[in-house]
Amino acid sequence: xxxxVESGGGLVQPGGSLRLSCAASGFTFSNYAMIWxxxxxGKGLEWVSGINSGGGSTSYGDSVKGRFTISRDxxxxxxxxxxxxxxxxxxxxxxxxxxxxGRLYATPRDNKxxxxxxxxxxxxxx
Numbered sequence: 001x002x003x004x005v006e007s008g009g010g011l012v013q014p015g016g017s018l019r020l021s022c023a024a025s026g027f028t029f030s031n032y033a034m035i036w037x038x039x040x041x042g043k044g045l046e047w048v049s050g051i052n053s054g055g056g057s058t059s060y061g062d063s064v065k066g067r068f069t070i071s072r073d074x075x076x077x078x079x080x081x082x083x084x085x086x087x088x089x090x091x092x093x094x095x096x097x098x099x100x101x102g103r104l105y106a107t108p109r110d111n112k113x114x115x116x117x118x119x120x121x122x123x124x125x126x
Contacts, residue, residue, distance in 0.1 A: 009120030053102030
C-alpha cells in the first residue's frame with residue numbers, strides 16, 4: 001500500500017523558514033518523480049515544485065522560485081521542501097505526491113500523479 005506522510009508544517013512569521021518532509025512507503029521511491037502541491041480555498045490547487053527520480057532535475061513554480069528548495073533522500077525514502085523567506089501568500093495545505101514515472105516534465109501539468117498524502121498546514125502570519 002502506497003503511503004505518503006507529510007510533516008513539518010506550522011505557524012511561522014513572514015520571512016521565516018520551514019522544512020517540510022514527506023515519508024514514502026509501499027513503492028520503490030527511487031523509481032518515481034515526486035512533486036509538492038499546495039491548496040488554498042481561494043486559489044485552489046497550485047503546483048509548487050518537482051524533482052525527478054534521481055534528484056538531479058528540479059523545477060519550481062514562479063511564486064516560489066528562489067525561495068524554496070526541493071530535495072530527496074532515496075536511501076531514506078524521504079522528500080523534503082525547504083521553504084525560506086516565507087510570505088503570507090504561502091499559507092496553504094502542502095501535499096507531496098507520487099508521479100507516474102521517474103521523469104520530471106517541463107510543464108507542471110504534465111507531471112501526473114496518482115497518490116498523495118494527507119497534507120500539512122503551513123500558516124505564515126505575524
